[in-house]
Amino acid sequence: MVPAVPLPALESRIMLRAATVSIVHEDAFLAGRDAGRELLEELGEAPSLVVVFASSRYDQAQMLAGLGAALPATTRIAGCSSTAEIDNKEALVGSVTAMGLCLSGAVGCETFRLLAPIDDPYASGRAFGETIKAKNPALLLLFPDGLAMNNAPFLLGLQESLGPQFPIFGGVPGEAALGFVNTYEYEGREAFSGGVSAIALTGPVEVVTAAAAGFQPVGVARTATRVEGGRTIYELDGIPALTLYRQYLGTRANDMPIVGLEFPLGIVGGTIGTQRLPMGEAVSVIRGVNSFDEATLALRCLGEIPQGAQITMTRATKDDLLRAAADAAASALAKMPKPEAVFFFSCAGRKLVLGSRFKEEAEKALSAFSPDVPKIGFYTYGELSPVEGTTMYHDETFTVALLREKP
Amino acid sequence: MSRCASCLLERQDASSLSPEDFQEQLSQCTECPLVSGETAIPAIRLLVQKQRDAARASRKQRNETNKLRTEMEDLRAESHKYEDRVMRLEVLHQTTTQELEAQVALAREQEQTLRALSAPILRLSKGVIALPVIGRVDAARADVMMKNLLAELSERQANSAILDLTGVSEIDGEAANHLLRILSAARLLGAEVLLTGLRGEVARMLVGLDFDPSRFTTLATVEEALRRCMSRARSH
Secondary structure, eight states: OOOOOOOOOTTTOOOSEEEEEEEOOSSHHHHHHHHHHHHHHHHSSOOSEEEEEEETTSOHHHHHHHHHHHSOTTSEEEEEEESSEEOSSOEESSOEEEEEEEOOSSOEEEEEEEOSOOSOHHHHHHHHHHHHHTTOEEEEEEEEOSSSSOHHHHHHHHHHHHOTTSOEEEEOOOOTTOOSSOOOEEETTEEESSSEEEEEEESSEEEEEEEEOOOEEEEEEEEEEEEETTTEEEEETTEEHHHHHHHHHGGGGGSTTHHHHHSOEEEEEEEETTEEEOOSSSOSEEEOEEEEETTTTEEEESSOOOTTOEEEEEEOOHHHHHHHHHHHHHHHHHHOSSOSEEEEEEEHHHHHHHGGGHHHHHHHHHTTSOTTSOEEEEEESSEEEEETTEEEEESSOEEEEEEEEOO | OOOOTTOTTTOGGGGGSOHHHHHHHHTTGGGOTTTSSTTOOHHHHHHHHHHHHHHHHHHHHHHHHHHHHHHHHHHHHHHHHHHHHHHHHHHHHHHHHHHHHHHHHHHHHHHHHHHHHHSOOEEEETTEEEEEEESOOOHHHHHHHHHHHHHHHHHHTOSEEEEEEEEOSOOOHHHHHHHHHHHHHHHHTTOEEEEESOOHHHHHHHHTTTOOGGGSEEESOHHHHHHHHHHHHHHO
16 A cells, blocks of 8 residues: 655745746856756756846846746746846845745736837836736836836835725835946847836735844934925925035035935835825934035935935944844744745845945845745845835835735 | 757857857757657766756856956945045045144133133222232132232232132032132232222132131222232231
């Protein structure tokens, strides 16, 4: 008599199979090809979906051609360029890092692209959302270009179609050189700039997210009394924003862009889009200061600052930033103790501030999870993660998303 | 599937291929009838499989080397940024130190001027000088007062010194001791010392110390003291 082999308990059965590889190569095509081949070796079969984050130092078209050549045509590919990448073991620079997912019959995936120019981000977001909605998505991984487009109205349009509480997470494509010149989105086997790429997972799949920045508010909160174009603050409490920033930082305020990332602004209250932020002392979202205008005494931020928002100056030590990464990972894990795939999105500004210690950030977050769980992430030009259920654009924040197929 | 027309294992140029290129090309031979299917030759299948494993191991090795190289380049760039930052902080520190040193020097100069002004000696008449004391007397100020008073006593050949304490509303032990030192020093030079404007609080503090009231003349006002000095001068 053949003894019966017990089926694994439902809770312990891994339903969503994934693997992550990272390749560093002088040749862009070979980097992509080797990443594809390694995924096939690791998974033992062709993945349904490959999420790829690659250093912008590679010829993007060549890299995707290599990756595409190694994988069957049925495998969907999406992702974006990055400042640095995170794989199962560490944060690294100059790599092609890819996660292959073998989806079960119940869980499916669709990839989407929106090409430049995007003249009306809100309307485009809304239309894009309608296209995605038609596929009955359960969640959305989003990679919108941050150099060519203001992400806040795009996100708002998207949420208009998909619903304000629809789970959206992801990151704004980055650049290796942090030059704010050109970033890339990938969909299919093609790379493009100024657009949006997205992955929708369909079926019984769930996600939990967490975000933490580690920046602490300093001084009193001030009201953004004059903001133009969504991202340029002219006045706080009627006082020129640059004057206040200089009072706070002294002559160091001239040391842009690093000082604008080291001492970002924190939004502690107000309304972003349709989302009313909780009033209090805690910082809800961070806004890095990109540059200032000496003539108008205005501060230009990386992300949206709505007029009327409550703003504070912030500060953080490197240890505060590292602690925040660990806190975000622990917080997400508490909500989903057995994830099947883990995504990290950390800001390129944090890498800049952490300097040679930037790898410690990923180490802190990675160590929270079992080594068997596949993980991937990248250093972004902005993070997309929910605040009280509604996805928002963040700066200088470490965000975590955990994924699993519903049992 | 039939064998390739130019089988890698039989090609003339195969021996001149680099090991990496040879492994790379051989790893593509998965569909060859010598490797898979019923016609597969176990030895060749094993050889190709092992070559594939070796190719993967070599690829991984190369990848690790590349990662380390890239990481080193990144760390070098970070190190340059760090050095640059430290240099700028050093310049900032130097500038700040210079500014602070200049401020400290100015403060010292002002303090000296203030001390000189805080111990004025008034010549009231021939042989009579007065030292009005206003505010707190610390060790440094007491030294200046004593120095000025003693210098004036000997230079002017004064025989009477009026120490007016009208401007001292309260006094601590340390200040009282300083005053006593001044009085004793003036006495040693042979001058008569007259204390004026002594308030209750100050008197209480002096009595608590080694103050012998019989050694000094105590009067209510400077005017009274001056009158007394004048009358003494006339009687001599």
